[in-house]
Amino acid sequence: MLPKFSDIWQNTxxxxxxPSQQKQWDKLYHxxxxxxxxxxxxRITEPNDFWEKHLWDSLAGILDIExxxxxxxxxxxDIGTGAGFPGIPIGIVCPNWQVTLFDSTRxxxxxxxxxxxxxxLKNCHTLIGRAEEIGQNPSHRESYDLALIRAVGEASVCAEYTLPxxxxxxxxxxxxxxxxxxEELKLKSAIKQLGGKIALIRKLQTPxxxxxxxxxxxxxxxxxxLQFPRSIGVPNQYPL
Ligand code: SAM
Known part of the structure; x- marks a missing residue:
């Protein structure tokens, strides 16, 4: 079982x-x-660690922000979702969002x-592929409202994967x-080429x-x- 930490959720x-979301956390963990x-x-398997680094961290990206x-x-x-973070906790909390969990590893x-x-979880779906490919696929390009990306590469690479x-x-x-x-200077130069701007930077401390x-x-x-994202491996090898 995972800790509940109701006060911490509330305060942070x-x-x-x-209770039904708590049950889902426990199942997910199990x-x-x-x-x-x-x-x-x-590698994050200890209950408190899992709660903080997977659940709290995933939700901190979308909760309590105007x-x-x-x-x-x-x-x-969710690009490079791995074991489902941050996409699955977010799919649990936002049942009216349609969440695609995307990764290159079958x-x-x-x-x-x-x-x-x-x-x-009926509002979550899976997709296998490379970000460099689906960014050029007309069924996916310019079609999402929100793109999440955690622990996939340097910030300008993440921008090249998400913005298209x-x-x-x-x-x-x-x-x-x-x-x-x-990092911020590099990111600004990359997103200028990709059609993006920094809307906000939020700094938090994990609880x-x-x-x-x-x-x-x-x-x-x-x-x-249209030249972005570049071919497989290029964004990572030659970040913008
Ligand atoms: N986002 C998860 C998290 O924070 O726990 C997993 C992070 S894991 C370090 C990086 C994941 O990104 C891996 O599962 C890998 O397969 C995926 N990945 C890396 N490059 C990718 C690409 N170009 N397209 C799709 N997935 C990619």
């Missing part, structure tokens, strides 16, 4: 999970720990398919740890271990030029 993110014996899904409306129906993609996506069945997938007016949320002026988190919100203000 102005939110309180209901299934991941079980599957972790066979597939390498996460620029994200939880009541709207949004089309959302094993992980196969696991997530089973997980979604176990959790009866967003509708104009859509938002990307880059989950980052520490954040430097140098149990007091680690620093930065959430970078990028607004898509113009269509992304």
């Amino acid at each position: 993110l102005n939110w309180n999970p209901n 299934e991941i720990i079980l599957a972790n014996r066979q597939i390498n899904l996460t 620029i994200i409306n939880l009541e709207q129906s949004l089309k959302v993609i 094993k992980k996506i196969n696991f997530i398919k089973i997980l979604l069945e176990e959790l009866s 997938l967003l509708k104009t007016g859509g938002m990307a949320v880059l989950y980052r740890g520490n954040w430097t002026d140098e 149990l271990t007091q680690s620093i988190r930065h959430f970078i919100y990028l607004e898509k203000i113009a269509k992304t030029p």
Whole structure:
């Protein structure tokens, strides 16, 4: 069982999970720990750690922040979702959002398919592929309201993966740890080419271990030029 930490949810993110969401957290935790014996899904397995680094961190990107409306129906993609973070906790909290859990690793996506069945999460879907490819696929390009990305690469690479997938007016949320002026300069130069601007940078401290988190919100203000995203491997090898 995971800890509940109701006061911490309330005090840090102005939110309180209901009993059915608590049950979903426990199931999610149980299934991941079980599957972790066979597939390498996460190194974060201790209950408090899992609660803070997977659940709290995933939700900190979208809760208690004016620029994200939880009541709207949004089309959302989580790029490089891994074991389902941040997309699955967000899908549980926002049943009116349609969340695509996207990753290039078939094993992980196969696991997530089973997980979604176990959790009866009807608003979450899976997709296998590379961000560089679906960004050029007309069925996905410029079609999402919100793109989430955590622990996939440097910020300008994350921008090249997320911005082409967003509708104009859509938002990307880059989950980052520490954040430097140098990273911000590089990111600004990249998003200028991709049709984005920084809407907000939110700095938070995680509630149990007091680690620093930065959430970078990028607004898509113009269509992304067709040459982006570049071919597989290029964004990572030659970041903008
Ligand atoms: N987002 C999860 C989290 O924070 O726990 C997983 C992070 S894991 C370090 C990075 C994930 O991104 C891996 O599952 C990997 O397969 C996926 N990934 C890396 N590059 C990708 C790309 N170009 N397109 C799609 N998925 C990618």
